[in-house]
Amino acid sequence: MKRARCTLAWLGVLAVAGCSVDKLPPTLVVHHVTSSQAQPKRVIVLPPECAQAWCRGEGALVAAQLAFRGIEVVDFEQLAARERVRTVIEIEQTSQTGTGSDQARQRTVSVVGPRLSDADLWTQRDALGQLGIDAIVRVRTTKLSTWPVRALALIRVTRSADASLVVSSACEAEVSRADSEAEMMDRALRCALAGIAR
Amino acid sequence: MPATFAAFIDPLLRMKLELAGLTLADAETMRLETAQRSERTTTNEGRHLAETNKTVELSEAPTLLALPPQQQRAVASSLGLQGVVATTLLVEAASSGGLRFELTLELRALANGGQQLRVRCVEAYESPEETATILANCVGDGVLAARAPDALIGRQL
Numbered sequence: 001m002k003r004a005r006c007t008l009a010w011l012g013v014l015a016v017a018g019c020s021v022d023k024l025p026p027t028l029v030v031h032h033v034t035s036s037q038a039q040p041k042r043v044i045v046l047p048p049e050c051a052q053a054w055c056r057g058e059g060a061l062v063a064a065q066l067a068f069r070g071i072e073v074v075d076f077e078q079l080a081a082r083e084r085v086r087t088v089i090e091i092e093q094t095s096q097t098g099t100g101s102d103q104a105r106q107r108t109v110s111v112v113g114p115r116l117s118d119a120d121l122w123t124q125r126d127a128l129g130q131l132g133i134d135a136i137v138r139v140r141t142t143k144l145s146t147w148p149v150r151a152l153a154l155i156r157v158t159r160s161a162d163a164s165l166v167v168s169s170a171c172e173a174e175v176s177r178a179d180s181e182a183e184m185m186d187r188a189l190r191c192a193l194a195g196i197a198r
Numbered sequence: 199m200p201a202t203f204a205a206f207i208d209p210l211l212r213m214k215l216e217l218a219g220l221t222l223a224d225a226e227t228m229r230l231e232t233a234q235r236s237e238r239t240t241t242n243e244g245r246h247l248a249e250t251n252k253t254v255e256l257s258e259a260p261t262l263l264a265l266p267p268q269q270q271r272a273v274a275s276s277l278g279l280q281g282v283v284a285t286t287l288l289v290e291a292a293s294s295g296g297l298r299f300e301l302t303l304e305l306r307a308l309a310n311g312g313q314q315l316r317v318r319c320v321e322a323y324e325s326p327e328e329t330a331t332i333l334a335n336c337v338g339d340g341v342l343a344a345r346a347p348d349a350l351i352g353r354q355l
Contacts, residue, residue, distance in 0.1 A: 029217070029351050049209060049224070081232060105243040110236065118233040118256060121277065138216065142209040144335060145327040152351075154213045156221075163221040163278075170217050172351050 023148065026173035026188070030195035033165050040135030040157065040166060042072045044128070047117065048139060054182035055141075058189055062139050062155055065193050074133055076116035081123060084113030128160045136160050141185040148174045153188035155196050169195030203287055206330035207301065214338025215283065218345040220305075223279055225262040225270065233259040275308050282306050285337075289323075297323035301333040303341065317341055 045063045048055035063073045091106045116127055128136075137157050144150040151173050157166040171191035175184040212222055234257040241250045262273055274282065285303050292298040298320060305315040317340035321333050342350050 027351050029349050031349070047227075049212075049227075102245055104245075107241045107243075109239045111238075112234075112236045114232050114235050118229075118235050118259075120230055120232045120259070121228045121262070123232060125277070138222075140209065140213045140216065142213055144210070145206070145331045152210070152213060154216060156216050158221050165219065165221075168217065170213070170349070170351055 023174040023176075026171050026191045028169065028171045028191055028195050030170075031165065031168045033167065035164075035166075037159070040071060040159070042074060042131070042133050043135040043137050043157070044074050044076060044133050045137045045139065047077075052181075054185065057182070058139050058141060058153075058185060061186075061189060062137060062193065062196075065197065066137065069197070074131055076119075076124070076127070079116040079127075081114040081116045081119040081127075084111055086111045133160055135166055139189070141189055143175075143181060143184055144172075149177050149184070151175045151184040151188035153185065153192040155189075155192045157196075167196060169193070171195065202326045203330045206327055207285065207287070207334040210331065210334040211285065211303065211338050214335075214342055217338075217349050217351065218341045219349075220281075220283075220345075222283075223274075223277065228262040229259045230261060230265070230273070231259045233257050271308055279308060281308055281314060287333075292322060294322075299323055299329050299333060301337050303337045315341065315344060317344070 043066060045059045045066075048059055063075075067073050087110045089108045089110075093104045095102050095104075116124065119127070127133075135157050136159075137155065140154045140156075142152050144152060152170070154168070154170045156168045158164060159166060169192045171188050171194075173184075173188045173191055175187055179187075212224075216222055236255045237252070239250065239252045241248065262270055265273065271282065283303065283305050285301060288300040288302070290298050290300070299322075300318065300320045302316065302318045304313060306313055317337045319333050319336035319340065321329055321336070323329050339350060
């Protein structure tokens, strides 16, 4: 009986070992361009291509890393393209009840007008110069739906004046099919960030 | 290109093009007119309850993609862009009975319309996700092999 249990346990260990395949270490490719021009001091991170919440998180992750390294990150979504109109309406209601009075208040704030992220491409291009933004950061991630599944992330910094490359870091990482897309992309992106941080 | 396939092909292809040293401007995100934004935040406060609702409305604005090719080139030139990348996905019946997918990428100079690069990959159909990924990766690696062989990344599919 004891021997049978022991055999079963060993079979279980072998089955688990057979099913778990080691993933290859991530592949990282980094291009640093040595130039006589000064390193960028003020940058914008372009909005992600996809609309999911985790895509916005990717941009925020890269922006945080750049800010930590002393680079000022300008967010076009926080800046007004021109004067915006703000209207506040407050409604207060008081009703008498047997035990006293009840109060209800509604406050509606409307803000109408574009932010720089909504502006046409010429306005955005002019804003780059006016705000002293010397580089543009593009973050791209994608999933390679093959076997094994891989996630690929690219962080690319180019000068806003002439689109010349400052640094580019790409990472391909094998990921698990059980992971969510956010987890897959996060793994590849953090690997690419390590290349930028060098 | 069908939207399903484009969703798998475009992100991977764009990434490989940038890895190959090209700086891309995405035509579908470049607005020709400023979009109108309207944000409304409503807060309701009662004796025991307070709730806040926020809505954001953004008007549709035409993008560079909406213009006819001739005008697209004019706008792109005015922005200092140097080339146009176009991809074509061709589907035809294979002699074996299945479907045969062919993805072609063309890079043309804006100045004279001359072809600078053309990469083509062919793959038998498996599923939209798998076939599109393999084709995009193949064409992307073709661009890398031609322009930046040292940036070829990862294992071949």
